[in-house]
Amino acid sequence: MATVRDIGETRKRSDDMILVGYFLSRCTDFSDGKVSRPPTSLGVDSWNGAYDLFFDVLAEGRSLQQFRHTLKGTRDIFDTLFDNGRKGWSEGQKRGSQLSARDRAVHEHWIRNSDEDLFRKVREFLVEQGRHRNPDWTRDELIIALDYHLNHGNFDPRPQSEEIGELAQRIAKVGAALGLIERGLLLRTPDAIAMKLRNFSSFDPQYTDNGRKGLTNGNRLEVELWEQFSGRPDEVARVANGILELIGDSDAEILAFDEPEFEASEGRIMTRVHVSRERNSTLVKKKKYVALRQHGCLACEVCGFDFLQTYGERGREFIECHHTLPISSLGEHGKTNLKDLALVCSNCHRMIHARRPWWSIDDAKAALIGANGSRAQS
Incomplete structure (x- = not known):
């Protein structure tokens, strides 16, 4: 039977993998007594x-084949402890004799708990979505992780440290607010979070200038956020704190409506709150x-378009509202005032939100003036 050493595995198995x-x-299905x-x-x-269900969160840079062998070997170690129809790590060995201190600690802790309790813990790595696969990291979660990287200077995060545990809890709150996971469960394991932080380290000159590489399998969104915030640690801290404050204060706003068709640089939670305040019927x-x-009409504050003037009675009192406060400051402003709203036509509103970063009203006016000037010259 292949062992972890036999397949050339040199990386230390994480506590989560064990x-x-x-x-x-322990929970092998041997109900038919045969297979x-x-x-x-x-x-x-x-x-x-x-x-394969656990590959995304536990691989730690291993190839799929390496990961399968390592997890299989880890499973085999414990087979000597259970009557599960398998022969175990080494047939004929005394039960448990091949367990390391870390393996034994897991067994001694969980043997006092039911299979249901054990699966409930393991399910934190799976998050029921599709075939139990974790959803991709959201912009909001990555902002929380990037804030930790930029403002804590921890280039060698330890998954079992108290700090990473607290970070996992904060990220789990984001996942719960977005409806990705039930409250009280972890969406990302400490090992997965440590890997994500090492991805950010691979972009960071303070880390790479010393000849270190970090992990180099970062995705496009991580690169985008690094380019946006790496030189502005105070800003990413402001956004991260704002996200967490909004989760505590604005659950109804966050979950009350369908996903917007656009997402701000500051993430989905701030986008949802922004849109919900734009759509507040009373305001x-x-x-x-x-x-x-004041003006006797409802004209777009960017281009001056008046729906009533153009479409007649059908356009009476028809216009959209845009929330003008910088979206990164939403967590600091619990209440929206009338002065925070601008009246805009549908076209200008879509242009404001068309790309990240979003335009301000003045940005939109300047673009319109510039475009009109170019047409006039031609």
Whole structure:
């Protein structure tokens, strides 16, 4: 039987991988007394299928084949402890004799708990979505992680440290607010978070100038956020704190409506709150009332378009509202005032939100003036 050493595995197994290996061994389905199958709670038929469920969060740079072998070897170690129809790490060995101190600690902790409790813990790595695969990291989660990297200077994050544990809890709150996970569960494991932080380290000259590389499998969104915030640690801290403050204060705003078709640089949560405040019917009605009293019409504050003037009665009191406060400051402003709203036509509103970073009203006016000037010259 292949061992971890036999396949050339030199990386240290994470505590999370040991726990999953323990679960796979202990909860093996041997109900027919003939064939050992993966735990039924995973909903897969093959052992490779079971291993693959954990690849995204536990691979730590291993190839899929290396990961399968390592997790299989970890599972095999625990087979000597359970009557699961498998022969275990070494047939004939005394039960548990091959366990390392870390393996034994996992067994001694979890043997006092039920299989259901064990799966509930393992399920934190899976998050029921599709076939138990974790959803991709959101911009919001990455902002929280990037804030930690830029403002804590920790280039060698330890998954089992108290700081990473607290970071995992903050990221889990973001996932719960976005509806990606049930409250109280972890969306990203400490190991997965440490890997993500090492991705950011690979972009950071303070780390790479010393000849170190970090992890080099960062994705496009990580690169985009690094380019946006790496030189502005105070700004990313402001955005991260704002996201967490909004989660505490604005759950109804965050979850009340369908996903906007656009997303701000500051992430999905701030975008949802921004849009919900633009659509607040009471505020919008008051804003229109004040504008009619002051100007006698509802004209776009960017281009001057008037729906009533153009479309007649059908366009009466038709116009959209745009929330003008910088989206990164939403967490600092719990209440939206009328002065924070601008009346804009549909076209200008879409142009403001068309690309990141979003335009201000003045940006939109300047672009319109510039475009009109270019047409006049031609």
